[in-house]
Amino acid sequence: MRILLAHNRYQQRGGEDIVFEQEAKLLAEAGHEVGEFVISNDTIESVASKAATFLNILDNRRIVQQFAEQVTSFKPELVHFHNFFPRLSPAAVAYSVQSNIPTVHTLHNFRHVCAGGMFLRNDSVCQLCLKHPMRLPAVIHRCYRNSAIGSYAVTRVGHRFRQLLDKHPHHLTLIALTEFVRQQMISDGFPPSQIVTKPNSVPDAGIGGQTRERRVLFVGRLSSEKGVSFFIELAKSVDAIFEIIGDGPEKDQLSANAPRNVVFRGWLDHQAVLERIKSAAVVVVPSRWFEGFSLIVAEAFSTATPVVVSRMGSLAELVEDDISGFTRELDDFPSWKEAIERLLNTPQLARDLGRGARLAFERKFTRERNLQRLSEIYSAAIERATMASGQPLASTSAAG
Known part of the structure; x- marks a missing residue:
């Protein structure tokens, strides 16, 4: 299978970056043809670069053009987005689904329904924005970096993504890492049929000693x-x-x-x-x-x-x-x-x-279980998109 993985790296490397790298390696080792479209937040340092990121948060045309060029040259059978915030933007997802490419997106955090991404405010759980389509509490409480304007911009990203999800039900599948995450999204009105569950995997580190340090x-x-x-x-x-x-x-x-x-x-x-x-x-x-x-x-x-x-x-x-x-x-x-x-x-x-x-x-x-589940999700996503478009896609055999 020809798979394009897309990811917006963070300035400080974290769990999402690690998962992206591990799944890219896992798929390649299994014989899939894997392409990567990766951009970084490292360039967001000056006032000018921060302003440009804010202005292009819904549609970063320069980066989306680069993404479109890679899609055209690589011709993926499926695109899998990990993080697309803030520079890759929802417009890259829109390009993928509007091109009738089966598209998958992993929900690594709660950013689509919570401007802060963690359902956390003042060190306590906060879900005021859940089931609140306009996400006004996020703006009132300045949940994104203590900025009302920044918080509003992040809520617009979530709103735009939700529009894509509703408009392209046969071409966009979400991966929740736990059933708990899936249920939070469903409670906000996200369609259950478009959210599947797949945990992350880690390499087998081997069993530690029987006697442990105190x-x-x-x-x-x-x-x-x-x-x-x-x-x-x-x-x-x-x-x-x-x-x-x-x-x-x-x-x-x-x-x-x-x-x-x-x-x-x-x-x-x-x-x-x-x-x-x-x-x-x-x-x-x-x-x-x-x-x-x-x-x-x-x-x-x-x-x-x-x-x-x-x-x-x-x-x-x-x-x-x-x-x-x-x-x-x-x-x-x-x-x-x-x-x-x-x-x-x-x-x-x-x-x-x-x-x-x-x-x-x-x-x-395990990595084996992750590969099995990814293959199931990818195959189902391709089948659903194929049935909706009525056009057969290229071969999607497990070995590429």
């Missing part, structure tokens, strides 16, 4: 929505090393408030992160937002490392309580402390939950 691990961006300050408060009352891998805007403040048993590692290369997971007693994910999909949970599962996560959103779906780890209510300090100490003090329990985590990985989050 160490509690956090991996991620050091920002308020990740709940790192809560992680540090837990460290003050638990007898163990609390290790933090990552960096971000709250690092200095967190460091100043951290007890002596908290170790800040900064960012490590991916293999080093996996080795730290393999030897940790438990991975903790105390996020304050719903999470689109937590790659760190899947990676912990692959190493048979139990997790403790916030009982909310996608995290509560990924982790089966008392089977692959523990889920705990946000800010319920005694419950989190008890869960972590049980895993630290009862190695057999940790091994049992680790086995459950590994089984969950093998069932849901």
Whole structure:
């Protein structure tokens, strides 16, 4: 199958960029002919470049022209968009569907229905814009970078994308990474028939050792929505090393408030992160937002490392309580402390939950399972578009 993957990279490399790269490699290794159209936000630095991005947020004609040229030369049987915000713009999606090309878009966050992208305001869950077509709360509360104008512009991107979805039901398919994400979109009025569910995958890191260090691990961006300050408060009352891998805007403040048993590692290369997971007693994910999909949970599962996560959103779906780890209510300090100490003090329990985590990985989050599900989604998208247009498409065999 000839597949064109399109993605707008972020200035700071994150999970969406990693997933894009991993799926491109996965598809190519499976024998598909994979093309990539990638642009970056690195050029958005000056006042002029920021203004240009704002003015072209719905239709960046220069970039869409480049995209159109690649579509013409590559002749894809299917186009798969990951992130298209803010420079690739909805106009690139429009070009694809208006060209009668089966088009798929992965919902990595909630940007289409939430200007901030996370259903989070003032460190608390906020869904005021859900079921509110004009998204006025986003503008009132300045949800995108504390800017009313910027927030309005982002809501227009979501509005434009929704128009495309409604106008081209046979050519545009959305991938939700969890059933929770799918249900949020449906509750806002997105058509259920156009949203399928497929989790991300991670490479198999291999099972960690049977004996683990007395160490509690956090991996991620050091920002308020990740709940790192809560992680540090837990460290003050638990007898163990609390290790933090990552960096971000709250690092200095967190460091100043951290007890002596908290170790800040900064960012490590991916293999080093996996080795730290393999030897940790438990991975903790105390996020304050719903999470689109937590790659760190899947990676912990692959190493048979139990997790403790916030009982909310996608995290509560990924982790089966008392089977692959523990889920705990946000800010319920005694419950989190008890869960972590049980895993630290009862190695057999940790091994049992680790086995459950590994089984969950093998069932849901392997590269093989991801490839199978992607193939199913692509084939269904092509079939639906073909039936709608009445024109047969080129061969779509699994090996290209």
